[in-house]
Amino acid sequence: MNFPPQECNLENDLPSIMKDNFDPETEFDLDGVFDDEPEDFEDFDEPDVTMRTAVLQKNNMVALLCIKSASAGAAICRVDPREAQPAVQLYDDPEAALQWFKKSLRTSLKNGWNIVYDGLPLQG
Secondary structure (H helix, E strand, O other): OOOOOOOHHHHHOOOOOOOOOOOOOHHHHOOOOOOOOHHHHHOOOOOOEEEEEEEHHHHHHEEEEEEEOOEEEEEEEOOOOOOOOEEEEEOOOHHHHHHHHHHHHHHHHOOOOOOEEEOOOOOO
């Protein structure tokens, strides 16, 4: 499917709020806000947290299924393009959450979705 190129006049096509000149030097006064040194945070223990993200594709849709778990519990987040908002389910038992995550992936495959990516969360 080929679409003809369209010209875009940024000055006329942007909403008026986006046309205003932005000067980061005058818009934000962050002096002193980020003065904490990294050693100030050494007392905080990072819990043993694991994360996994699956990117799924079907037709022209892309969906996400993510799990984040620690010893105290877990959360599964589903971003479905057919839904208005993401859905999050919390679990007290991280093993039960992992089983539901795997079951959701299997069900998605049976329903025609393709797993494009399954691994650590993507950043960048």
